């Protein structure tokens with residue numbers, strides 16, 4: 224009887240307000256994906272699979288900024304279920320294009336852009352994902368144009 228294989232680290236990839244480009248960049252790593260899948264349990268990655276896994280996660284990668292009340296609630300639950308959380312890309316790290324609203328009147332934008340603004344639910348601001356930490360006492364955000372690590 225052989226020795227039991229050690230459990231593979233569980234990876235979660237999560238999308239918030241974004242264009243999906245950062246997740247697609249992960250999927251573009253075609254040559255490395257099979258080797259990665261052999262070493263990591265990709266538990267939750269809706270851009271790659273419709274299978275919906277639940278935490279806990281050893282590592283969560285987060286794309287996109289927090290722009291709705293639902294986002295704010297969800298990023299807290301992702302953080303709570305994750306040993307490590309790393310934001311990827313400008314949206315998750317700095318707010319992205321969505322953060323332009325932080326310097327304008329979001330109500331005016333909503334009225335001008337959408338034919339039925341009453342259906343659009345949004346926060347007045349768009350924030351990088353780490354800003355919504357439930358507790359920042361043990362958190363560390365490393366400013367970067369590419370990613371930040373949030374422990």
Ligand code: SF4
Pocket residue numbers: 241242243244245246286287311312313314315319
């Ligand atoms: S940082 Fe945001 S806009 Fe840029 S590729 Fe990633 S998700 Fe898309």
